[in-house]
Amino acid sequence: MxxxxxxxxxxxxxxxxxxxxxxxxxxxxxxxxxxxxxxxxxxxTPTDAHEGKNEHKHSKLRSLFKQNELIDSLSNGLKRHCNYVKITVSEEWANHLPKEWWKTGVAFLYALFNLIFTTVVITIVHERVPDKSVSPPLPDKFFDYMDRVPWAFTVTEVNGLILVGLWLIQWIFLKHKAIVGRRCFFLIGTLYMYRCITMYITTLPVPGNHMVCAPKLYNNSTGKIGRILRLLSGGGLSLTGSHLMCGDFLYSGHTVMLTLSYLFIKEYSPPWMWWYRWVCWFLSASGILCILIAHEHYSIDVVIAYFVTTRIFWWYHAMANTHALHQAPSNYLSRTWWNPVFNFLEKNVQTTVPIVFECPVALPSSCRQRYKMVEGARDE
Incomplete structure (x- = not known):
């Protein structure tokens, strides 16, 4: 029991x-x-149980402390990330590349004035061109080796119209078209102002006996104004029948437009459009060559036009794209007479103009919504 x-x-x-x-x-x-x-x-024993409870509480406190540290580290990381993505590239470009359309308007008026003044100078110089029977064409080495091709000058003007049209379309789709536009207008105005000076101080005889010049008007001011308006309305092109005057030989205006259009197309087009650049180069080079083949200008007219156009374009963009040259005391490019104009146009442009294209017309709201949906799906 x-x-x-x-x-x-x-x-x-x-x-x-x-x-x-x-x-x-x-x-x-x-x-x-x-x-x-x-x-x-x-x-x-009761003492051991009490110690076990205290140890359990301490372990809970330690786990909570570790969780708090982890949460704090994650929140600090998120804060740093948020502060980083607040500054975007577009905002930086907007601060360093202001549009300032009013400056573009001033540059446009400058170019328009010099283009109109060129027609006035051509009308004045036409009255001083010597007769072919008195002053025959000057000897030209290119003419000695190449006979005249009558239709070649038509190719020159067609190529020039194509290049100017391509550049106009490209400029419309540029994001920073205000900055690029005032650069283009300033260079056009300056080149044609130089042309007015060279035409006026040295009047060359016609480069070929094939050229037919309009009769001289002498003191007929009304007739001269009519010729100026006709020249302006036709753009100074032989295709439109507006250019019947002689004397605007030194230097070639057609070479200026062919060269300048190509330079702007190349400068403000992305590298992956190499085929587009080569096509424009061919149009420009063949157009310049056809000027000589048609015997419409002396070789010296074309050479000087090419030299002056390329150098002014490269000087201007070297100063615009190299910001250390703006205030450098050893910058010899700043000794040009147009340096104050350059400082006025480029004062607030703090970085190199990027090649960015955008649609010039605002899309409808429905199209913008679809675009955002597509972008969101692409990001996911």
Whole structure:
């Protein structure tokens, strides 16, 4: 009876031990044969349970502290990322490349004035051109080796119209068209102003006996004004029948437009459009060559026109694209007479103009919404 009672008590005691807290796991005592004794299953003392609870609380505090550190590090990283993406490239360009259309308007008026003044000078010089019977054409080495081709000058003017049209379309789609436009207008005005000077101070005889010049008007001011208006209305082209006067030989205006159009097309077109550049180069080079083949200008007229056009274009863009030259005391390019005009036009342009194209007409709201949806899907 006593044995059975003891066995029942042991069973009860072992059941209580099974449901005891696991915070302080028992450390059973073992005898030599490895069998645990009855003392190994005794419950933990109250002091051990209290220490286990404190240790559990400390472990929870440590885990919460680590979680807080992780959250703080993630939030700081997000803040740094947000501060980084606030400054975009477009905002930077907008600050360094202001449009300033009013300056473009001033440059346009400058070019328009010099183009009109050129027609006035041509009308004046025409009255001083010597007669072919008195002053025959000057000897020209190119003419000695190449006979005249009558239709060649038509090719020159067609190529010039194509190049000017291509450049106009390209300029319309440029994002920074205001800056590029005033550069173009300033160079056109300056080149034609130089042309007025060279035509007026030196009047060459006609380069060929095939040329038919309009009769001289002498003191007929009304007739001269009519010729100026006719020349302006036809753009100074032989295709339109507006250019019947002689004397505008030194230097060639057709060479100026062919060369300048190509230079602007090449400068403000991306490198991947190399085929487009080569086509424009061919149009420009063949047009200039056809001027000589048609015997419409002396070779010196074409050479000087090419030299003056390319050098002024390269000087201007060298100063515009190299900002260290703007205020450098050793910058000899700043000694040009047009340097104050350059500073006026390029004062607020703080970086090189990037080649970026955009649609010149605002898209409808439905098209913009579809564009945003396509961009969003592409980003995802």
């Amino acid at each position: 006593a044995a059975s009672h003891l066995t029942q008590n042991d069973d009860v005691h072992l059941h209580v031990e099974a449901v005891a807290p696991t915070n302080a796991p028992p450390n059973p005592l073992r005898v030599a044969n490895g069998t645990p004794t009855c003392h190994a299953s005794l419950p933990s």
